[in-house]
Amino acid sequence: xSVYVTIIENGxxxxxxxxxxxxxxxxxxxxxxxxxxxxxxxxxxTLPLGEVLNSWDKYFTVETIRIPKNVSRVEKLxxxxxxxxxxxxxxxxxxxxxxxxxxLYSGDGRTLICCPPMKxxxxxxxxxxxxxxxxxxxxxxxxxxxxxxxITTIEDDAFTGGLLRSIYIPWSVTSIGERVFDDCKLxxxxxxWNSCALEYAKAHGIPCEEILIYL
Numbered sequence: 674x675s676v677y678v679t680i681i682e683n684g685x686x687x688x689x690x691x692x693x694x695x696x697x698x699x700x701x702x703x704x705x706x707x708x709x710x711x712x713x714x715x716x717x718x719t720l721p722l723g724e725v726l727n728s729w730d731k732y733f734t735v736e737t738i739r740i741p742k743n744v745s746r747v748e749k750l751x752x753x754x755x756x757x758x759x760x761x762x763x764x765x766x767x768x769x770x771x772x773x774x775x776x777l778y779s780g781d782g783r784t785l786i787c788c789p790p791m792k793x794x795x796x797x798x799x800x801x802x803x804x805x806x807x808x809x810x811x812x813x814x815x816x817x818x819x820x821x822x823x824i825t826t827i828e829d830d831a832f833t834g835g836l837l838r839s840i841y842i843p844w845s846v847t848s849i850g851e852r853v854f855d856d857c858k859l860x861x862x863x864x865x866w867n868s869c870a871l872e873y874a875k876a877h878g879i880p881c882e883e884i885l886i887y888l
Contacts, residue, residue: 677690677691677692678690679701681701681703681704684703684704684705684706685704685705685706685707685708686700686701686704686706686707686708686711687708687711688708688711688712689701689711689712690712690714691712691733691735695734695735696734696735696736696737697735697736697737697738697739698735698737698738698739699738699739699741700738700739700740700741700744701741702741702742702743703743704741704743704744705743705744705745705746705769706744706745706746706747706748706769707740707744707746707747707748707751707769708748708751709748709749709750709751709753710750710751710753710754711751711752712735712751712752712753712754712755713753713754714733714754715754733755733756733757734757735755735757735758736757736758736759736760736791737758737759737760737761737762738752738755738758738760738761738762739761739762739763739764740761740762740763740764740767740769740770740772740777741764741767742764742765742766742767742768743767744767744768744769744770745768745769745780746769746780747769747770747777747779747786749786749806749807749808749828750807750808751786751787752777752787753808753811755789755790756790756791756812757790757791758789758790758791759775759789759791759792760772760775760789760792761775761776761777761787761789762775763777767780768780770786773799774796775789775792776788776789776792776796776798778802782799782801782802783801783802783803783804784802784803784804784805784806785798785802785804785805785806785809786806786809787806787808787809788809788810788813788815790811790812790813790814791814792813792814792815793814793815793816794815794816794817795815795816795817795818795819796815796817796818796819797818797819797821798818798819798820798821798824799821800821800822800823801821801823802821802823802824803823803824803825803826804824804825804826804827804828805820805824805826805827805828805831806828806831807828807829807830807831807850808829808830808831808833809828809831809832810831810832810835810837811830811831811832811833811834811835812833812834812835813832813835813836813837814835814836815835815836815837816836816837816838816839817837817838817839817840818832818837818839818840818841819840819841820840820841820842820843820846821843822843822844822845823845824842824843824845824846825845825846825847825848826846826847826848826850827842827846827848827849827850827853828850828853829850829851829852829853830850830851830852830853830855831850831853832853832854832857832860833852833853833854833855833856833857834855834856834857835856835857836857836859837854837857837859837860838859838860838861839860839861839862839863840860840861840862840863841863841864841884842862842863842864842868842870843864843865843868843870844864844865844868844869846868846869846870847869848869849869849870849873853873854877854879857879860879860880861879861880861881861882862874862879862880862881862882863881863882863884864881864882864883864884865883865884865885866883866884866885871883
C-alpha cells in the first residue's frame with residue numbers, strides 16, 4: 674500500500690499518513706525527530722485526505738510501528754490518534770527511543786512517551802522511569818497499571834478516556850497534572866497514605882484505597 678502523506682522538514686518528520694489497511698509500518702529512516710501528531714489526520718485540516726477521513730477508524734489499521742535507529746528524539750503526542758496500535762518496536766541502536774513490552778520510552782528510558790491504546794491486561798512500568806508523558810495512556814485498554822518508586826511526574830491527560838480499573842501510584846509522585854483520569858469511569862486508585870495521589874483522588878472524587886507501607 675502507498676503512503677498518502679509524508680512531510681519531512683530539516684530532518685523532522687512532521688506528517689506521515691500510511692495507506693489503508695497497513696498493519697505494520699516502519700517510519701522513514703532519514704529523519705532524526707518525530708514531531709507531535711505526526712500520524713494524526715486531523716491536524717492540520719488542509720491534508721489532502723479527502724473522503725478517507727470519513728472512514729478513518731475503519732481503514733487506519735496500523736498495529737505495529739517501528740522506530741528507525743537514526744531517530745534521536747520522539748516528541749510528546751507524536752502518535753496521537755493511532756487508535757488500533759498494539760506495539761512499538763525501536764530498532765537496535767536507536768538513540769531516541771526504546772521499548773518495553775511494546776510501550777514507547779525516550780532514549781534514556783526516563784520518560785514514558787506512549788502506551789499503545791490496544792495493549793490489554795496489566796502493565797508494570799519499569800523502575801527508572803521518572804515521567805509519564807502527556808496523553809501517554811489515552812484511551813488505553815489496559816485494566817491495571819503499576820508505577821515504580823522512580824516516578825515523580827504524571828503529566829496532563831495521561832490516562833484520560835481509558836478502561837483502566839486500578840492503578841498503583843507511589844509516594845514518589847509529587848506532581849499530577851490536569852484531567853489525568855478524565856472519563857476513567859471504572860478507576861480505583863491505590864496509593865500510600867499521605868501521598869500526593871491520595872490528595873488528588875479525594876479532590877477529584879476518585880475512589881481510592883490507602884495502602885500502609887512499612888519502612
